[in-house]
Amino acid sequence: MTAVFQVCLLLGVTVLGLQILMNLVGLGASGLDFEVPDVDADLDAPDLDLHLEANHAGAHTDGSDGLSLLSVRAISSGVAMFGAAGLGLQAFVLPGMAAALATIPGLGAAVATAWLMEKMLGMQSSGTLQLEGAVGINAKVYLTIPATSVANDDYGLVHLVLQGRTTELRAVTRDSKALASGAEVVVISVDEATEIVEVVHVSTFKDMLHNDDA
Secondary structure, X not given: OHHHHHHHHHHHHHHHXXXXXXXXXXXXXXXXXXXXXXXXXXXXXXXXXXXXXXXXXXXXXXXXXXXXXXXXXXXXXXHHHHHHHHHHHXXXXXXXXXXXXXXXXXXXXXXXXXXXXXHHHHHHOOOOOOHHXXXXXXXXXXXXXXXXXXXXXXXXXXXXXXXXXXXXXXXEOOOOOOEXXXXXXXXXXXXXXXXXXXXXXXXXXXXHHHHHHO
């Protein structure tokens, strides 16, 4: 079990460290959060008439109550803590018992990380941030956005640059297919009451622009 604990500790710390590093340099969850070169330069234009039902009548107002326990940060923190606790415990108990006991601090670390990220998300999406300025901005999916989540109490997470800083926001979509982590999307509306943005895939957004021009 020593090797298992060591691998968990190394893997968790490495992934968490990479996440922190990528955030410091302004990258998204996949580490490749670059602007899409072929998307029209006027995506940020304030006169874009794409505010599709900016207030969704509270359809997803409860989505902010859950913690993102499946986020990369929470999982990597939990795995690292499991490995560290297991290495320490196996000096006093049998390996199997050490693994069982190590799950407790591991889960605790995951929950604590998810809670902290939820609090940070709340701080980022309030205060001086003007969320309406997110409309038309390119974003990168961080946590998969479920299909047609705009009508459900479910959401994913996106990273985007808003007011000169990388910001993480809750996001929903009308797309019939889920938007996977790493997908490039565009914000088309903001529900300021719930601080949730609606996004579509970049290709869908291009089609919307072409149809609008026609």
